[in-house]
Amino acid sequence: MTAGGRRRGVRRGAGHGRRPGPGRSRPAEGRPSQRMPQPDPAEVLVVGGGAAGSLAAIAAAEAGARVLLLEKMPRLGSKLLMSGKGRCNLTNRAPLDEFIAAFGETGSLLRNVFHRFFVDDLCRFFEAQDLSLKTERGGRVFPESGEAAAVVDVLMRELDRCGVMVRPASAVEAVLIQGGAVRGVALLRRDPVARGQGAPGARAAPAGAGGRAQEVQPTIPAPPTIPARAVVLATGGASYPQTGSSGDGYRIAEALGHRIIPPRPALVPLVLAEPIPREWRQVTLRHVRVTLLADGGTLDERFGEAFFVRDGIAGPAVLPLSRRAGAALEAGRRVEIILNLKPALSAEKLDARLQREFAAHGQPGSPWAILKQLLPLKLIAAMLVQWGIDPQxxxxxxxxxxxxxxRELLQSLRFQVRGLRPLAEAIITAGGVATNEVDPRTLASRHVAGLFLAGELLDIDAETGGYNLQAAFSTGWVAGRAAAEHVTARGSQT
Ligand SMILES: Cc1cc2nc3c(=O)[nH]c(=O)nc-3n(C[C@H](O)[C@H](O)[C@H](O)COP(=O)(O)OP(=O)(O)OC[C@H]3O[C@@H](n4cnc5c(N)ncnc54)[C@H](O)[C@@H]3O)c2cc1C
Structure with missing residues (x-):
């Protein structure tokens, strides 16, 4: 299967009865006029306007379904905007097996999904919208502009082009079922549109030149329930709840009979037992090795950047250790990390280097001058205290x-890990809807006909490096396409 980006120009609306079959494109009809009215009710409802939901809506609309995207927040893509420190690490160029391995044991569901929509498909999708991409160290793919907002802009434009109706500020409370099949959704009562505060006629605002996610005006009258034959649930996890992903999907899916693997923080800073000197919090440690120990034995080891936070340590070399650290703490083990600030030097080479430095610094006050050659300035004062040496x-x-x-301080700086920062601060939520309860080819629920699940809501989580977003986009695309096929198949039967 190929990316939706290759099926450009497909527009639903009038002539809806004739849809392209799976894998077949309609001939391009040219760029459609902006925002044609959508008189008929939606066939597919997509709940959640993040990476997964946006791509699901685009894929379903391109496959010929009438699609309504419901987003709880006033705008789409809040988490995407903050991803990759605002640069959005979209995906990774790692080969398939390596890619799946980044998900640990949660990755098995993805083999089928990636077979249908993977890195090349995603890159083609964005590049077809004139979003240039660049690949950085470790195969990480970013927009060349370095702006996550450009990614959100593309999604907004594509939603608009495909005729997806977008309704922001619309929180879904439940999926309605009858006879084991989806019948629609119920909105949360405090939805301002449902309370009659919105004006008629929903539409997705086009992306503007400002490069930010656009405010989308809620404008159709919204009944508290919306009927549809298929729902794609893409409500994200429960971390960074200020972006809208606050765990609603777990409750909704559980009410439909799905098993939820308890959500817990992944890719989250470690809380340390030792107090962190204030100046240390202003330093980014580059090219360091971080080793995670449980009861003295090595569990994992990472190389890269780390930085101290108020009560702990974070950074790309630390976050991937949090999953194992959490499990070891839960098992009651003593968990520690060792920072090697000079990992490129063997103990012998570092010793020789220190001897040279000591010989070269014959003046009183040498310890400071020596450490200045070896460490960032802001680490020195506290390190001198740890060294316990007369600074004169x-x-x-x-x-x-x-x-x-x-030497020990430079290569084996040891801290005890007391815990993890809370789920709200995690880059990703581990746990979620059990993956053995969805069909890996379509992401259809095994409990409810017409329900499809996508994105971080599922029990999948990976390391940093663009893997999580690719999983969200890929599962979104597969679920959206399958939801469209579901309503098409049902439509042709009735
Ligand atoms: C700070 C940060 C940086 C990150 N950087 C990267 C990165 O560079 N690369 C990478 O691969 N991953 C990154 N991630 C992880 C990645 O962003 C997520 O895994 C991904 O965005 C998940 O996509 P999603 O669509 O499943 O969920 P989300 O993006 O969370 O979208 C879910 C949407 O559903 C909406 N919603 C929730 N409940 C309801 C409801 N009841 N009704 C209607 N709508 C609802 C939410 O408002 C939200 O818009 C980062 C995460 C964070 C927090």
Whole structure:
């Protein structure tokens, strides 16, 4: 299967009865006029306007379904906007097996999904919309502009082009079922549109030149329930709830009979037992090695950047350790991390380097001058305290034992891990809808006909590097396409 981006120009609306079959494109009809009215009720409802929901809506509309996208927040893509520190690490160029391995044991569902929509498909989708991409260290793919907003703009434009109706500020409370099949959704009562505060006629605002996600005006009258024959649930996880993903989907799916693997933080800072000197919080440690230990044995090890936060440590080299750290803490084990600030040097080479530095610094006050050669300035004062040395010493006066102690501090700085920061601060939520309860080829619920599940809501989570967004886009695309096929198949039967 190929990316939706190759099926451009497909427009639903009038002539809806004749839809392109799976894998077949309609001939391009040219760029459609903006926002044609959509008189008929939606066939597919997509709940959640993040990465997964947006692509689901686009894929379903391109396959010929009438689609309404319901988003709880006033705008789409809030989490996408903050992804990759505002640069949005869209995906990763790792080969398929390596890619799936980044999800650990939660990755098995994805083999089928990635077979249908993977990295090349996603890149083609964005590049077809004139979004240039670049690949950085570790195969990480970003928009060339370095702006996550450009990604959201493309999604908004495509939703508009495909004729997807978008209704923001519309929180779904439940999926309605009858006879084991989807009948629609119920909106949360405090939905302002449902309370009659919106004006008639919903539409997706086009992306503007400002490069930000656009406010989308809620404008159709909204009954508290919306009928449809298929629902794609793409409400995200429960981390960073200010973006709208606050775990609603777990409650909705559970009420439909789905098993929820308890949500827990993944890719989250570690809380340390030791107090962190204030100045240390202003330093990014580059090219360091972080080793995670449980009861003294090595569990995992990462290389890269780390930085201290108020009560702990974060950064790309630390976050991937959090899953194992959490499990070890839960098992009651003593968890520690060791920071190697000079991982490129063997112990012997570092020792030789220290001896050279000590010989070169013959003046009183040498410890400070020596550490200045080895560490970021802001680490030095606290490190001198840890070293326990008289700061007025000359290099030649430093003993072998004091040299050994410094070597240890530089290569084996040890901290005890007391816990993890809370789920709200996690980059990703581990846990979610059990993946053995969805069909891996379509992401259809095994409990409710016409229900499809996508994105972080599912029990899938990976390391940093663009894997999570690719999973959200891919599952969204597969679920959206399958939802369209579901309503098409049912439509042709009746
Ligand atoms: C700070 C940060 C940085 C990140 N950076 C990266 C990165 O660079 N690369 C990467 O691969 N991953 C990154 N991630 C992870 C990635 O952003 C997520 O895994 C991905 O966005 C999940 O997409 P989703 O569509 O499943 O969920 P979300 O993006 O969370 O979207 C879910 C949507 O559903 C809506 N919703 C929720 N409940 C309801 C309801 N009841 N009714 C209607 N709508 C509802 C929400 O408002 C939200 O808009 C980052 C995450 C964070 C927090």
């Amino acid at each position: 010493m000359r290099g030649s006066e430093i003993s072998r034992e004091q040299r050994r102690r410094l």
